Amino acid sequence: MNKFLNPTFNFFTSGKLNRLSVKRLDNEWIRNKIEDETSKFIVLSNLKILVQEKPVIHAVFFSIKDLPEELTVREKVIFLGEASGVNYFCLDITSFPDVNYFLGFGIFKELRSVAHFLDREVGAVLAYARAIINWHNNHQYCGVCGRPTFVAEAGHKRVCSNSECATEHFPRTDPAVIMLVEKNGKCLLARQAKWPQDQYSTIAGFVEPGESLEQAVQREVLEETGVYVEQIKYHSSQPWPFPAAIMLGFRATAVTENIKLGDYELEDANWFSRQDIVEQVKKGTLRFPPPISISFRLIQDWFDEDSPVGLEELIRSSK
Template structure:
């Protein structure tokens, strides 16, 4: 993994996922039954953290059992010490009011740096997987209930034998560059004064490069030419893969799609530097460091339009 990818939130995940052993029941049961096994516990889609001097997301088997009965169990992987790591999904608000833990949503955990970067990536894996199970309990082919198999990584329909696999939705997020300025926009739900790179879902039969060009045209009516890949980021809200890119502007007049954006405009490179530092004269800000948009902006602030050639 490159240094750029390592610095982006949710990107570090040191577990050996053992995708080839998910149907090896003896292997999974041995890891699950070991005293060294550790569990992430989710109340709905919100992780539980132990209270203490440091936040701890990992629970022993007995600690997890005291919290509630899980609806789902997902094998996340094997840690470097050989211990099995699992995610347990409880029904929303079905958590025992046991003292010593609290619900903290994953976005807040990331923003506040409450856990190590390597644990943040595992939490993202767990959240996306548990969310997929909650949304896909019935077969999309025939409508019958499906059941979990492969240590949580597949669902199978016993009626029509269709196998279902976790979905990941590709999303392009792009910083459009016109020399010493870049194009940023803001959505209505953003924090006051925050601007970010434009983004949108990749459509079927579309390349990431064409998705970049289409989304920028749709949202800001700006043509783009060259597209350069930067880095990617798992985005567990609920389960996207953010594909970070830079794009060369081919036109500069902006027409904002008000259904998608509240505003969009060109920002000078100096403004970007100030936004990242929290010193913008108008109080405008950039996304936090856990988001790939922050790193797109930082790379542009440091290298300018040279990022299109990397």
């Protein structure tokens, strides 16, 4: 079996969390679980997660007895699911006036910057919390009539408060394609000017309304690099809640080679053989996105297919 088709292979995906979507409808069950002292709460402030830095960086979870009472009303907490007998909830404390209370437990950090320190099951539940709180933040008002919305189904639905409208809104995730393009033993990598120096990655872009994923792969590569691809094959996917994407990974074979930067997103794009990668990584003139990202996985999967040394080992030994 292709290891990349393992549903939990990529970081930010959990193999243990059961979302118990039917239980979200049961207000009494949710209330009982909120009050259960074994339940764990994740708090986010401005979409940042709370971590303790010592002895090593780890996420802070709260039990109900450690949370201010006004925060644990059913309308504020979002049920995430159950793992290993523990029920997980999250809540946004951005507007809570006494932020210092929480700073007594740790420090708020951007998930992306600390994810590589975290256990992958923990990383997955935090990514889920960040994604759904971001959705709530952006759907306080009805997109149909403009009136306020209210929370339903333990945080998995918002409903318009205008009874004549009553539109139901559900959490959304934005599909984006990300692809390793190859041709004759080389892969196509590119960089944006705002990225860290010497960092190259795979091509990526959002899926537009009215196109298939394969068309999005073809269009994005063509628009950004001028290269035409065919033989588009699905690889794996990764939730990427920065702020709201699901990355859909592909491999594609280029039919043309000439690079012509097209849409101003990229500063540079180039073809790299495995030998180019080995030499430039060793020289310190080529870097990749962090190993928790699907972009790294796509590059690694391609590189490792025909290299005596794996990409992670190459990077480790070149530091």
